[in-house]
Amino acid sequence: xxxxxxLTAHQLQGLLEKKELSCAELxxxxxxxxxxxxxxxxxxxxxxxxxxxxxxxxxxxxRSRGEGLAPLAGIPMALSDNLCTKGIVTTCSSRMLENFRPxxxxxxxxxxxxxxxxxxxxxxxxxxxxxxxxxxxxxFPTRNPHDLQASAGGACGGAAAAVAAQEVVxxxxxxxxxxxxxxxxxxxxxxLKPTYGLVSGYGLIAxxxxxxxxxxxxxxxxxxxxxxxxxxxxxxxxxxxxxxxHTDFTKHLVNDVKGLKIGLPKExxxxxxxxxxxxxxxxxxxxxxxxxxxxxxxxxxxxxxxPCYEIVxxxxxxxxxxxxxxxxxxxxxxxEDVESMYNxxxxxxxxxxxxxxxxxxxxxxxxxxxxxxxxxxxKVRTLIKQELEQALEKYDCLxxxxxxxxxxxxxxxxxxxxxxxxxxxxxxxxxASLAGLPAVxxxxxxxxxxxxxxxxxxRAFGEGMLLRVGYTLEQNTDLTQLSPAVKGEx
Amino acid sequence: MATAYEAVIGLEVHVELKTNTKIFCSCTTEFGGDPNxxxxxxxxxxPGTLPVMNxxxxxxxxxxxxxxNCAINPYSRFDxxxxxxxxxxxxxxxxxxxxxxxxxxxxxxxxxxxxKKIRINRIHLEEDAGKLLHSGSSITSSQYSMADYNRASVPxxxxxxxxxxxxxxxxxxxxxxxxxxxxxxxxxxxxxxxGSLRCDANISLRPVGSTEFGTKTEIKxxxxxxxxxxALEYEIDRQQDVLEEGGTIIQETRGWDEEKGITSSMRSKExxxxxxYFPDPNLPPIVLDPxxxxxxxxxxxxxxxxRKERLVKECGLSEYxxxxxxxxxxxxxxxxxxxxxxxxxxxxxxxxMGEYLRLxxxxxxxxxxxxxxxxxxxxxxxxxxxxxxxxxxxxVVFEELFNTGKEPETIVKExxxxxxxxxxxxxxxxMKVLAANPQSxxxxxxxxxxxxxxLVGQVMxxxxxxxxxxxxxxxxKKKLSE
Ligand SMILES: [Zn+2]
Numbered sequence: 001x002x003x004x005x006x007l008t009a010h011q012l013q014g015l016l017e018k019k020e021l022s023c024a025e026l027x028x029x030x031x032x033x034x035x036x037x038x039x040x041x042x043x044x045x046x047x048x049x050x051x052x053x054x055x056x057x058x059x060x061x062x063r064s065r066g067e068g069l070a071p072l073a074g075i076p077m078a079l080s081d082n083l084c085t086k087g088i089v090t091t092c093s094s095r096m097l098e099n100f101r102p103x104x105x106x107x108x109x110x111x112x113x114x115x116x117x118x119x120x121x122x123x124x125x126x127x128x129x130x131x132x133x134x135x136x137x138x139x140f141p142t143r144n145p146h147d148l149q150a151s152a153g154g155a156c157g158g159a160a161a162a163v164a165a166q167e168v169v170x171x172x173x174x175x176x177x178x179x180x181x182x183x184x185x186x187x188x189x190x191x192l193k194p195t196y197g198l199v200s201g202y203g204l205i206a207x208x209x210x211x212x213x214x215x216x217x218x219x220x221x222x223x224x225x226x227x228x229x230x231x232x233x234x235x236x237x238x239x240x241x242x243x244x245x246h247t248d249f250t251k252h253l254v255n256d257v258k259g260l261k262i263g264l265p266k267e268x269x270x271x272x273x274x275x276x277x278x279x280x281x282x283x284x285x286x287x288x289x290x291x292x293x294x295x296x297x298x299x300x301x302x303x304x305x306x307p308c309y310e311i312v313x314x315x316x317x318x319x320x321x322x323x324x325x326x327x328x329x330x331x332x333x334x335x336e337d338v339e340s341m342y343n344x345x346x347x348x349x350x351x352x353x354x355x356x357x358x359x360x361x362x363x364x365x366x367x368x369x370x371x372x373x374x375x376x377x378x379k380v381r382t383l384i385k386q387e388l389e390q391a392l393e394k395y396d397c398l399x400x401x402x403x404x405x406x407x408x409x410x411x412x413x414x415x416x417x418x419x420x421x422x423x424x425x426x427x428x429x430x431x432a433s434l435a436g437l438p439a440v441x442x443x444x445x446x447x448x449x450x451x452x453x454x455x456x457x458x459r460a461f462g463e464g465m466l467l468r469v470g471y472t473l474e475q476n477t478d479l480t481q482l483s484p485a486v487k488g489e490x
Numbered sequence: 491m492a493t494a495y496e497a498v499i500g501l502e503v504h505v506e507l508k509t510n511t512k513i514f515c516s517c518t519t520e521f522g523g524d525p526n527x528x529x530x531x532x533x534x535x536x537p538g539t540l541p542v543m544n545x546x547x548x549x550x551x552x553x554x555x556x557x558x559n560c561a562i563n564p565y566s567r568f569d570x571x572x573x574x575x576x577x578x579x580x581x582x583x584x585x586x587x588x589x590x591x592x593x594x595x596x597x598x599x600x601x602x603x604x605x606k607k608i609r610i611n612r613i614h615l616e617e618d619a620g621k622l623l624h625s626g627s628s629i630t631s632s633q634y635s636m637a638d639y640n641r642a643s644v645p646x647x648x649x650x651x652x653x654x655x656x657x658x659x660x661x662x663x664x665x666x667x668x669x670x671x672x673x674x675x676x677x678x679x680x681x682x683x684x685g686s687l688r689c690d691a692n693i694s695l696r697p698v699g700s701t702e703f704g705t706k707t708e709i710k711x712x713x714x715x716x717x718x719x720x721a722l723e724y725e726i727d728r729q730q731d732v733l734e735e736g737g738t739i740i741q742e743t744r745g746w747d748e749e750k751g752i753t754s755s756m757r758s759k760e761x762x763x764x765x766x767y768f769p770d771p772n773l774p775p776i777v778l779d780p781x782x783x784x785x786x787x788x789x790x791x792x793x794x795x796x797r798k799e800r801l802v803k804e805c806g807l808s809e810y811x812x813x814x815x816x817x818x819x820x821x822x823x824x825x826x827x828x829x830x831x832x833x834x835x836x837x838x839x840x841x842x843m844g845e846y847l848r849l850x851x852x853x854x855x856x857x858x859x860x861x862x863x864x865x866x867x868x869x870x871x872x873x874x875x876x877x878x879x880x881x882x883x884x885x886v887v888f889e890e891l892f893n894t895g896k897e898p899e900t901i902v903k904e905x906x907x908x909x910x911x912x913x914x915x916x917x918x919x920x921m922k923v924l925a926a927n928p929q930s931x932x933x934x935x936x937x938x939x940x941x942x943x944x945l946v947g948q949v950m951x952x953x954x955x956x957x958x959x960x961x962x963x964x965x966x967k968k969k970l971s972e
Contacts, residue, residue: 238542366766
C-alpha cells in the first residue's frame with residue numbers, strides 16, 4: 001500500500017485505469033498517511049475525511065461503468081485554506097474566519113470538481129496569506145517534512161508540506177509574491193505560479209489583489225501541466241481573468257532544450273548561499289550540456305522589487321481586510337457601540353502580522369504618503385515589468401534560484417523567524433509577481449538535508465516553455481526528484 | 491458699514507441609474523423588496539467574491555454625460571474609497587476618483603428671462619451603499635441598528651458642478667434642469683423622495699466684487715427642491731451673521747433639519763476621513779470606443795431646451811407654458827400625444843397648465859401614475875369643442891376623469907350632463923324667459939347690450955346649466971330683434 005504514496009497523478013491514473021487500484025484504496029492510503037504524519041507536520045487545518053471517502057466510492061462506481069476517466073479523476077488533493085469551499089469551513093488561518101462557511105466555491109474548486117479530483121482537506125497558511133513561514137497562522141505553524149525543525153515556507157506552507165509529506169498528490173495555493181514558489185522550494189516540490197489572469201481568482205480570499213494568483217504544487221512537471229490544464233481559463237466572475245490560446249500544456253512536455261536561450265540574471269545570485277549557488281551552477285551546466293544557450297544578463301531594478309512588493313501588498317491587503325468588521329459574517333466581539341465592536345472584533349480577530357500589514361498599508365495609502373510610497377511603488381513596478389519583459393524578448397526564459405537560502409528554522413511558539421516579519425524571503429520570487437509573469441520553482445538537490453529550489457520565469461502565457469525546460473531537466477537528472485520526505489530522514 | 495456678500499454655491503448630485511441589475515453583480519435594483527432579499531455574496535462583500543462591471547451602467551453614465559454636454563473620457567478607471575460604516579459591505583466604496591468617466595460639461599438655466607451656464611466639473615460612476623435602520627435616532631444613540639443591503643451596489647453617477655451658482659434660486663434651477671435632462675435621457679427615475687436623486691451643496695460667502703472664495707460649508711440631508719432652497723437661504727443668513735459679527739466660518743459638514751429649518755454641524759474638517767483612494771485592482775480600466783460613444787449620442791432624445799423651443803415656435807405656446815410642460819419628459823410627451831389627437835396646442839397647454847397640474851400637485855402624483863391619458867383628455871376636449879358640454883362641465887368631467895379614469899363620454903352620460911343644443915327645445919325656454927323679464931328686454935332694446943347677459947343667465951338657470959350658452963345667445967338676439 002505505501003508504494004502508492006509518492007506516485008504522481010499521471011502514474012496513479014495508469015493504475016486506476018488498469019483497475020490495479022481503486023479510488024477508495026487510493027484515498028484511504030492518503031488519509032492514513034495524513035493520520036500518521038500530520039500530527040507533527042500540521043499541514044492541514046481541516047481534513048474532510050468523510051466527504052473524501054464518499055466521493056472515492058462514487059468514483060469507483062462510475063469507473064465500473066466506464067466513466068470518470070479524466071486525468072485527475074479520483075486523485076487525492078488538498079486546497080490552501082484561502083480558497084473558498086462551499087459549505088466547508090474556510091478559515092484563511094485566521095480567528096476572524098474560524099467558523100466561516102462560504103456559500104460558494106472558488107472557480108478553481110468548481111473546476112477540480114469537474115475534473116473529479118478528491119478533496120482531502122484544507123491546508124494551513126500564513127494568516128490571510130501574509131507571511132513567508134506559516135508562523136502567522138492563527139492556529140499553528142506547519143513543519144517542513146524534510147526537517148521538522150525547519151519552516152515549510154509560506155504563505156501556502158501547508159499545501160506544499162502536504163504534497164511533500166505524500167499526504168496528497170497535488171495541492172492548490174495562491175502566490176502573491178512567492179507564496180507558492182517559496183514553500184515549494186523549501187519543501188522540495190514543484191510550485192507553479194501561472195501568468196496573472198490565466199487562472200480565475202474568484203473565491204480566492206484576497207491578500208494583494210493585483211498580485212494574487214492561484215497556483216499549484218505537484219511532484220513533477222507532467223502533473224503541473226495536467227493540473228494547470230484543469231484549472232485555467234477565463235471566468236465571467238473574475239474581470240482580470242483571460243482566455244489564453246496556449247493551454248495545451250501537456251504538449252509542451254518535450255525532452256529537448258536544444259537552441260533555447262536561457263537568461264541568467266546576475267542580480268538574483270548576489271548574496272545567495274554557497275550551496276544554493278552551486279546547485280544553480282549545476283543546473284546551468286546541465287542545460288548547456290543539453291544544448292541550451294545560457295547567458296548572463298543584468299536586471300538592475302531587481303533590488304527594488306522587494307520594497308515595491310511590500311508596499312503594494314500591504315496597501316491592497318489593508319483595504320481587502322477592512323471588510324472583516326464583525327457586521328455580516330465571521331468573528332464578532334460584542335461591545336456597547338459600533339466603534340468599539342469594530343475595534344474589539346478586529347483587535348481580537350487579526351494576529352500580529354495581519355495588523356502590521358494593515359497599519360503599514362494604511363500608512364502608505366494615506367493622503368500625505370500616497371505620492372512617496374504607493375504611487376512610487378506603482379512606478380517602480382512598471383519599470384520592473386518592462387525590464388523583465390524586455391529581457392524575455394531576448395530569452396526564452398530566465399533561470400534563478402527561488403530563494404537565497406534553504407528553509408530557515410521555525411522560531412518557536414508565538415514567534416516569527418525574523419524580527420521584522422513579513423515576506424522577506426520572497427525577494428527573488430516577487431519580481432515575476434509584480435510583472436504578472438509565469439514562474440515555477442522546482443527542486444534541485446539538497447543542502448543540510450533541506451531542499452534547494454530553482455526558479456524559471458517565462459513570458460506572459462509562456463507556461464509551456466517553463467514546463468518544457470523543467471521537464472527536460474527532470475528527464476536528465478535525478479536532482480529534481482528528491483527522495484520522499486519521511487520523518488527523521490536526512 | 492455693512493459689507494454686501496455674494497453666495498458661491500456648488501452642488502454634488504447623486505443619481506441612481508435605472509439599470510435592471512446592480513453595478514458589480516447580477517442582483518436586481520428594484521426599489522423596495524423585503525430587507526436583504528436583493529443581495530448575493532458579491533454585494534454583501536463576502537471574501538473571495540469579485541466585482542464584474544455592468545456595461546449598461548457605463549452606457550447610462552455616458553448617456554447622461556453627453557446630455558449634460560460633457561466630454562467623455564476614452565479611458566476611465568475605478569478606485570476604492572476606504573472607510574468603515576456598517577452599510578458599506580467591503581468597507582470601501584468602488585468609485586472613480588482619479589479618472590472619472592465624464593468631465594467638463596454644463597447645464598443652461600434660465601431665471602427671470604436671463605440665461606446662465608452652470609459648468610459641470612465631472613461625472614463619475616460609483617456604487618451605492620446599503621441602508622441602516624436605527625432603533626433610536628442615530629447609530630451611536632441606538633440600542634441596535636439593522637442593515638438592509640438591497641441598495642448596496644446599485645449604480646450611481648455623481649455629478650459635481652463648478653461653484654458657479656450665486657443664489658439659492660440658481661441652485662434650485664440648476665437641480666431642476668439637471669433632473670429634467672436626466673429624466674429625458676431615461677437613465678434614472680430622478681425621484682428625490684425615493685432617493686434616486688440626492689443633492690449635497692457646498693456654499694461660501696464673499697464680499698461682492700471679490701474673486702477669492704470664502705471658507706465653505708457642505709450641507710447634507712436636503713430631500714426636496716424646496717429644502718435645497720430653504721437650506722441655502724438659511725445658510726447664507728447664518729454665514730452672513732457670523733461674518734458681520736467679525737467671526738470666521740468653520741469648514742465643516744452641516745446637516746439640514748427640515749422641521750426646525752436650520753443647519754447644524756455634523757463634523758468638522760479635522761474629523762474628516764482620509765479615504766485612502768487607490769486604483770481598484772479587481773476592475774480593469776474602462777476603455778471606450780469613440781464609435782460606440784457616437785451611437786449613444788445619436789440615440790439621445792430631444793432634450794428639454796430643444797423641445798421648449800419647438801413648442802414656442804411650432805405650437806405658439808408662451809415661453810412660460812413651454813418651460814413648464816418641457817420640465818419633465820413625461821409631461822412633454824403627454825402634451826405631444828394629446829396634440830396629435832386634438833390639434834389645438836394652446837387649448838391642450840391651458841388644460842395641462844391649469845386643471846391637470848393643479849390636481850397632480852394636489853395629489854402628489856407623477857404623470858405616469860395618473861389615470862388621465864392623452865386619449866381621454868383629447869376625448870374630453872372634443873366633447874367641449876363639439877358643444878356637447880360647456881367649459882364648466884368639462885372641468886367637472888376632468889376632475890371625475892382624474893379620480894376614476896373613466897371615459898369622458900361615460901362620465902357625461904352618468905352625470906346626465908349633456909348640453910342642450912337642441913334649438914327647438916331651447917326656443918321654448920327663451921320665449922318663457924323673455925316673457926318673464928320685460929324690463930331687461932326693454933333695456934336691451936334701448937341699447938343696453940349688457941342686459942343680454944342677465945337673460946342668458948336666466949336661461950341657464952332654467953336648464954340647470956345644461957343649455958349651450960352659444961346657442962342661447964344666438965336665440966336671444968334673434969328673438970329680441972324680431
Ligand atoms: Zn448582489
